[in-house]
Amino acid sequence: MKVHVFVTPKKNVLDPQGAAVSHALESLGLRGLKGTRVGKLIELELEAADTPELRAELDRLCRDLLSNPVIEDYRYEVASR
């Protein structure tokens, strides 16, 4: 299965990269832009079944390593193929 982990800066945390990308998008002619947030996509490929135990483990790993809860939020999508 594949797990896609999305890590994004928290809403109330300054995102300097997002602000810079906003400026670039506007200079390229994009109108009506209200804001840009830049985050990360982390793609995991693993052999496992989608169980509550796996999700608990994923949550723990997202909190401990893949995101920093002080400044970032995370969510993930599990896609079995």
Next chain:
Amino acid sequence: MTIAVLQFPGSNCDQDAFHLFASGLRLPTRYVWHKETSLGDADLVVVPGGFSYGDYLRCGAIARFAPVMGAVQAFAASGGLVLGICNGFQILCEAGLLPGALIRNASLEYRCQDCALRVEASTATFNPAALGAVVRLPIGHGEGNYRIDEAGLARLEAGGQILLRYLDNPNGALGDIAGVRNAAGNVFGMMPHPDRAFERFHWSQDGLAVGRAVLATRFPELALKSA
């Protein structure tokens, strides 16, 4: 007394930190490799600057799980002195040993420059009386923009946990914060480099007094020398 300077793959200020304590302050100093699980007889653990593990994912995020960090956690929990400089500060924040986090500089630029820093009245040994109202230390970082939530900032202010503030904020840090300590007063972290300000050919020698102020937390006899 023994100073232990940690070394991670990608540390690049480990020798600077070693030199500050070994040559600048003339104290027994040794390196501890990141795969070690013991700190031996260390009295102060220095987590040096650099780009540990390439700073992949986030600065300090991977170093925080290095084998030696288990020993650092236990050492800090038992009251041992820890000083994180630059990347070392980022690692200590990731490890939860210090509050807050460091994100990309507001300018998006890597900033390498001299900084004047206001000394806050933080501890019995780290304060303007010991260090002077302002110390001058260099910085060199791309992610030194200190962030913490409102409640956390209020706790830092109320507890006197802020060590240093930039007079001219180079990175967008909240409250101009350049360095903090933990509530217990034994874990210190700062973006500026005392390890780059102590030789006669450096433009400032304030790194010596900053190093002593941290050490004097446990070894008050060292405070006298900085007078």
